Amino acid sequence: MFRETMEAQAFTEDEAFAVAEVDAPTAETGEMKTAATDIESVVREHARFVFKVAYSMLRNVEDAEDAVQETFLRVHRSGDLPNVRELKSWLARIAWRVAVNRIHRRPKVEVEVLTKTSFEARAEEASAEQLLIRQEEAVLLHRLIATLPEELRHPLVLSTVDGMSSGEIGKVLGIPEASVRTRLFRARQMLKEKVSAWMGGSDGPGRS
Amino acid sequence: MVQDDPERKLDAWLDEALSRYSAAEPRAGLERRVLERLQTEKRGLSRHWWKAWAPALAAAAALIVVTVVVQNRDVSPAKTVPTEIAPAPAAPAKAAEEERHPEATAMSEIHAKPGTSSPRNSTAVQAPGPETAVSALTAPKGPGSTKAENGGARSVSSVVLSPHPGSVFPEPTPLSQQEQLAMAAVLSGLLSSEQPRIPPEDELLPQVMIQEISIRPLQEIEPI
Numbered sequence: 179m180f181r182e183t184m185e186a187q188a189f190t191e192d193e194a195f196a197v198a199e200v201d202a203p204t205a206e207t208g209e210m211k212t213a214a215t216d217i218e219s220v221v222r223e224h225a226r227f228v229f230k231v232a233y234s235m236l237r238n239v240e241d242a243e244d245a246v247q248e249t250f251l252r253v254h255r256s257g258d259l260p261n262v263r264e265l266k267s268w269l270a271r272i273a274w275r276v277a278v279n280r281i282h283r284r285p286k287v288e289v290e291v292l293t294k295t296s297f298e299a300r301a302e303e304a305s306a307e308q309l310l311i312r313q314e315e316a317v318l319l320h321r322l323i324a325t326l327p328e329e330l331r332h333p334l335v336l337s338t339v340d341g342m343s344s345g346e347i348g349k350v351l352g353i354p355e356a357s358v359r360t361r362l363f364r365a366r367q368m369l370k371e372k373v374s375a376w377m378g379g380s381d382g383p384g385r386s
Numbered sequence: 387m388v389q390d391d392p393e394r395k396l397d398a399w400l401d402e403a404l405s406r407y408s409a410a411e412p413r414a415g416l417e418r419r420v421l422e423r424l425q426t427e428k429r430g431l432s433r434h435w436w437k438a439w440a441p442a443l444a445a446a447a448a449l450i451v452v453t454v455v456v457q458n459r460d461v462s463p464a465k466t467v468p469t470e471i472a473p474a475p476a477a478p479a480k481a482a483e484e485e486r487h488p489e490a491t492a493m494s495e496i497h498a499k500p501g502t503s504s505p506r507n508s509t510a511v512q513a514p515g516p517e518t519a520v521s522a523l524t525a526p527k528g529p530g531s532t533k534a535e536n537g538g539a540r541s542v543s544s545v546v547l548s549p550h551p552g553s554v555f556p557e558p559t560p561l562s563q564q565e566q567l568a569m570a571a572v573l574s575g576l577l578s579s580e581q582p583r584i585p586p587e588d589e590l591l592p593q594v595m596i597q598e599i600s601i602r603p604l605q606e607i608e609p610i
Contacts, residue, residue, distance in 0.1 A: 218421060225417045234408040243412055243419075250420050251427060312406065319403045338407040370396050 217254055224266065225250070228273045230339045231350075235277035237320065245280055249273045267349040270342065274350050322372050330365040333358050 225246060232245035249272050253259060262268045323331055336347045344358040351358070561569065 217424060221420050221424070222417050225420055226412065229412045229416065230408050230410075233410050239410055239412065242410070243416060246412070246416065247420055247423050250424060254424050254427060315403050316406065319407060323407075334404075335408070338404050340408070366400065369400060370393075373396060373400070374392075 217250070217259060220253070220259065220265065220269075221250055224269050227266065227339075227341060228269050231270050231273040231336070231342075232277045234335045234339050235274065236280060241280060241284070242277075245273060245276045248276050252276070264349065267346050270336075270346060271350045274336070318376075319369075322369055322376075325372065326365055326368060330361050330368065333361045334365040334369075337362055 228249050229242050229246050232249070233239065233242035236242050236245060249269065252272055253269070323334060326334065332351060333347055333353075336342055336350060337344070344362070345355045348355045348358045353361075
C-alpha cells in the first residue's frame with residue numbers, strides 16, 4: 179500500500195518534495211524503481227513525461243516548458259533525488275503542483291488561444307481539414323472538462339497523460355487507486371451526458 | 387442495441403478525444419535547455435555562496451563593534467582630581483567662624499608663617515571651635531600644617547569626581563609674599579581705631595558752574 183507523508187488536499191509546495199515511501203514487499207509491480215542520483219539522466223529520461231503532465235493542466239506549450247524547467251530546478255534544490263524510490267510519481271507530483279500554481283498566478287486565457295497554440299506544435303496531422311476538426315474537438319472537450327468539479331477534473335486530466343496509470347494518478351493526487359477509478363468513471367459519465375445534451379442541439383462534435 | 391450504438395460511438399469519440407487531449411509535444415531541445423538552466427544554477431550557487439553568509443557576517447561585525455565601544459566607554463579612567471570640595475560648604479562655615487571669632491581668625495592668619503596656606507586653603511582655617519565640615523575632609527589636621535609642608539598635595543583629600551569640566555575646581559594657589567603683606571595692611575587698617583579719612587565731596591570733585599537756562603517765548607511769525 180502506497181503511503182504518502184501528507185494528504186493531497188493540504189498540498190503545499192513543500193509537500194511536493196515529500197519523499198514517497200513505499201512498503202517494499204507490497205510495492206506496485208511493473209514500475210522500475212531507479213535509485214537515480216544523476217540529475218542529468220533523470221532529465222533526459224523524464225523531461226517529456228513531466229512536460230505532458232504540466233501541459234495537461236496548463237494547455238500551453240510555452241507554459242508547460244517553463245513548468246518543466248521549474249520542476250527540475252526544484253528537484254535539484256531539494257537534494258532528495260538520491261532518496262526517491264518512485265521517481266516517476268514524485269516528478270509527476272512536483273510538475274502537477276507547479277502547473278496548478280502557475281494556473282492560479284496567470285491571467286485567464288481563452289480556450290481557443292490555448293488550443294490553437296497546442297495544435298500548431300503538432301506536425302502529424304494529415305490535412306488542414308482534419309487539423310481544424312481536431313482543433314474544434316479539443317476546444318469542445320476542454321470546455322466540457324472545465325465544467326466538471328475539481329475532484330473529477332483532476333483525475334480525468336491526468337488520465338489523458340500518456341503513460342500514467344491509475345495508481346500513479348493516485349500518488350500524484352494523494353488518493354487511493356480505487357478512488358481514482360471511481361472518479362474517472364463518474365467524470366466520463368458526466369462528459370457523455372454533456373456531449374449528449376450538446377449533440378441534441380447540433381449534428382455532433384466535429385461532424386458536418 | 388440501437389441505443390448502444392450512439393452510446394458506443396460516444397464512448398469511442400470520447401476515448402479518442404481524451405487520448406489527444408494531452409498529446410502535445412515539447413519543442414526540440416527541451417532537455418538541453420533544462421540542463422543548461424541547471425548548470426547555470428549550480429554555477430550561480432558556487433560563485434555567490436558568500437552572499438548567503440553576508441547578512442550574518444555583517445550582523446556579527448556590528449555586534450563586535452558595539453561590544454568594543456561599550457567596553458571602552460565603561461572602562462574610561464576615573465579622574466582623580468585633587469580639589470577642594472570644602473570651599474563651598476566651608477565658605478559658610480568659615481564665615482560663621484569668622485563672625486564668632488573674627489579676631490582669632492585674623493590673628494592666626496597674620497601670625498602665620500610665610501608660605502602658610504591662605505584662607506583660601508581650608509586647612510588654614512582651623513579656628514578653635516567646632517569642627518567644620520572642612521576639617522573632616524582634610525587629611526593632615528593641625529594649625530601647624532603649612533602649604534609648604536603639605537607640598538604639592540593639598541591637604542584636602544583627593545576626591546574622585548566625574549570628569550565634567552564644570553565640576554572641576556581650580557587648585558587654590560598660595561598667596562605670594564606681596565599679597566600677604568597687602569592682606570596684613572588691610573587688616574591692620576580695619577583694626578586700627580583711626581577712621582579712614584574720607585575727603586568731602588567738594589574736595590573730590592571740581593565745582594561745575596551750570597548756567598541757568600532761559601527759554602524765550604516764541605515770536606509770532608507773520609504769514610506770507
